Amino acid sequence: MSSPQNQFLEYLAKNKMAATEQRRIVLEVFLGTQGHHSCEELYAHVSKRDSSISPATVYRTIKLIAESGIAESLDFGDGITRFECRHDREHHDHLVCIRCNRRIEVMEDRIEELQEKLACKHEFEVHRHKMILYGICPDCRKQ
Amino acid sequence: MSSPQNQFLEYLAKNKMAATEQRRIVLEVFLGTQGHHSCEELYAHVSKRDSSISPATVYRTIKLIAESGIAESLDFGDGITRFECRHDREHHDHLVCIRCNRRIEVMEDRIEELQEKLACKHEFEVHRHKMILYGICPDCRKQ
DNA sequence: TTATCAAATGAGAACCGATGTCAAGACATG
DNA sequence: CATGTCTTGACATCGGTTCTCATTTGATAA
Ligand SMILES: [Mn+2]
Ligand SMILES: [Mn+2]
Ligand SMILES: [Zn+2]
Ligand SMILES: [Zn+2]
Missing domain, CATH: 3.30.1490.190 (Ferric-uptake regulator, C-terminal dimerisarion domain)
Structure with a gap:
């Protein structure tokens, strides 16, 4: 099984989408977290790495990461969508x-x-x- | 077991809340429906019975009906909260x-x-x- | 009954996570 | 490089729901 980075690049290529610096950074930040994180939380971490990246890009990119199968979106019923890493993890x-x-x-x-x-x-x-x-x-x- | 109407009145009394005409109507309309209904749908039905009742009152009242145990709120993940009757029904x-x-x-x-x-x-x-x-x-x- | 007053209401603003819009900028391809 | 498309950041907008507040209503006591 390939690395999540490569899996994401393959997903982007297959869908003729560009491998931009912002997408790389959002993925890296996401992979560096554990647990269940909202876009707001991810954006806070992303900002530390590159403060020019906008919240909208984080929202857009984490959705792509989920579509690529690397992340799963979670709804605990409090109105906030959270994401967790699926790579090398069993369903739970x-x-x-x-x-x-x-x-x-x-x-x-x-x-x-x-x-x-x-x-x-x-x-x-x-x-x-x-x-x-x-x-x-x-x-x-x-x- | 008492009627849902009485159950609701008891809940209101216990919490020192008034048994208003609006609350009675929203409950009656809710009990007259089957399935899973959003506040918007309930409001549409309530309006036919009394067009002066506001959406806010429907939102407020269905929440009380749920707290009284007569309704259950459901979240199917599409951003719309729906309600279904719990009275004389088994969990499912x-x-x-x-x-x-x-x-x-x-x-x-x-x-x-x-x-x-x-x-x-x-x-x-x-x-x-x-x-x-x-x-x-x-x-x-x-x- | 009627008076009293806290509680409930209707109208509309505000909230808030999320998405849409669009001009400016970045990426892939040759 | 030059080209054309995709992506981005900034900001507006969305939609379900909640809040605010002046007005009205219902519960309780005179
Ligand atoms: Mn988990
Ligand atoms: Mn059901
Ligand atoms: Zn605990
Ligand atoms: Zn079907």
């Missing part, structure tokens, strides 16, 4: 603490299997799914 | 067609159980969850 879902917003990443094969069966039963062809469990995390329960 | 999740937006309601006890176990494993106290499977519905697959 999230537990979200409604007190402190802590997010725990989880994966349960049997749930995934049952989701597929459930869809199959309705002759539905699943492309993706979203499963979020909202509640109180261990730390917040102790308080 | 949704399959969403990314072509025609058709929504199929599903319920799988084993998934619900595994979700609870999964949360338990992380010492997480689940309050609610969201599970949506996005894909192509049977009708759209045939095309």
Whole structure:
């Protein structure tokens, strides 16, 4: 498997899009982060590297990065779209603490299997799914 | 179990809120609908009954109806908050067609159980969850 | 009943993440 | 290089929702 940088360049080439300096920088900054980040947060990091890059370019570029398969967009229901890196990572879902917003990443094969069966039963062809469990995390329960 | 009307009145009384004509009408209109409806759609129906009621009141009231437990707010990820009636209905999740937006309601006890176990494993106290499977519905697959 | 006053309403402004517009600038191709 | 298209930064605009505030209404007590 190629590096995310090459994967992105291939995606750009295949779609006849230019490999600009801004796109390279946004990708580098994104790859340098961990967790789930909003465009606003990414823009703050990008600005430190090159303050001339605009928020609009960050919005545009992270969307391309997601379309190339390197990032996944996440919607935790608070009106802010976040992105996380998909490169060399397995699929997972999230537990979200409604007190402190802590997010725990989880994966349960049997749930995934049952989701597929459930869809199959309705002759539905699943492309993706979203499963979020909202509640109180261990730390917040102790308080 | 009392009627949703009484349940709402009890909720209002308990929170020292007035049982206004507008609130009664929005509830009646909401109860008269089936499926998943946005505030804009509800407002259109409410207007037919009483054209003096404002959109803001519909937004405010449906939120109270949800807080009272009669409605549930749904987020299918398209930026529009929808509401569906919870009164005398079991919990369910949704399959969403990314072509025609058709929504199929599903319920799988084993998934619900595994979700609870999964949360338990992380010492997480689940309050609610969201599970949506996005894909192509049977009708759209045939095309 | 009627008076009282906090609560709710309608109208419209404001919010805010995100997208659109467009002239100026940068990239790929020869 | 020169060319033509793509991309960019700046800024306007969008749309669902929330806020603000003067006016009206409903709950409670006289
Ligand atoms: Mn994650
Ligand atoms: Mn439903
Ligand atoms: Zn927490
Ligand atoms: Zn369909």
